[in-house]
Amino acid sequence: MVKFIADSMLGKLARWLRILGVDTLYSENFTDDEIIAIAEREDRIILTCDHELASRARKCFLKVEFLNLTRLEELLAVLSLRYGFKLDFDPLRTRCPLCNYPLTLVRDPSSILTTWRPPIKAPIYWVCRRCGHVYWKGKHFIDINRRLTEAKRLLKLKE
Numbered sequence: 001m002v003k004f005i006a007d008s009m010l011g012k013l014a015r016w017l018r019i020l021g022v023d024t025l026y027s028e029n030f031t032d033d034e035i036i037a038i039a040e041r042e043d044r045i046i047l048t049c050d051h052e053l054a055s056r057a058r059k060c061f062l063k064v065e066f067l068n069l070t071r072l073e074e075l076l077a078v079l080s081l082r083y084g085f086k087l088d089f090d091p092l093r094t095r096c097p098l099c100n101y102p103l104t105l106v107r108d109p110s111s112i113l114t115t116w117r118p119p120i121k122a123p124i125y126w127v128c129r130r131c132g133h134v135y136w137k138g139k140h141f142i143d144i145n146r147r148l149t150e151a152k153r154l155l156k157l158k159e
């Protein structure tokens with residue numbers, strides 16, 4: 001499975017890749033040097049919209065995906081086509097959008113987080129065992145599905 005590291009301009013894309021279960025490192029504080037060092041150490045593909053970072057990384061023989069698109073759906077379609085991950089939400093593979101840690105699917109988050117009280121009642125939740133965030137299928141899932149449907153439509157046009 002492909003692993004990415006995204007530059008500081010690509011936070012939104014990084015969150016979406018994580019939702020899709022794709023291991024994507026991102027921090028708005030990473031310097032170019034850090035991105036290059038981590039990519040080298042962990043064999044990650046650099047996602048960047050920065051020419052300078054892209055050319056520096058290529059000189060170090062690192063894999064780089066230079067992205068000159070801005071639309072999220074289009075970016076997802078291009079990367080899915082190139083790296084073969086699915087544009088579907090998989091409840092068992094999804095990662096924490098905030099910290100990239102694989103999420104644990106549970107019926108009751110308080111089995112993991114003792115102080116957690118549900119703000120709403122949902123049939124299933126996802127818990128991040130690293131940062132403690134809890135997720136469930138709320139209204140934002142309509143947006144997730146809509147955007148993934150659009151990304152899949154664009155992917156079909158490119159295939």
Ligand SMILES: [Zn+2]
Nearest residue numbers: 096099128131
């Ligand atoms: Zn997390």
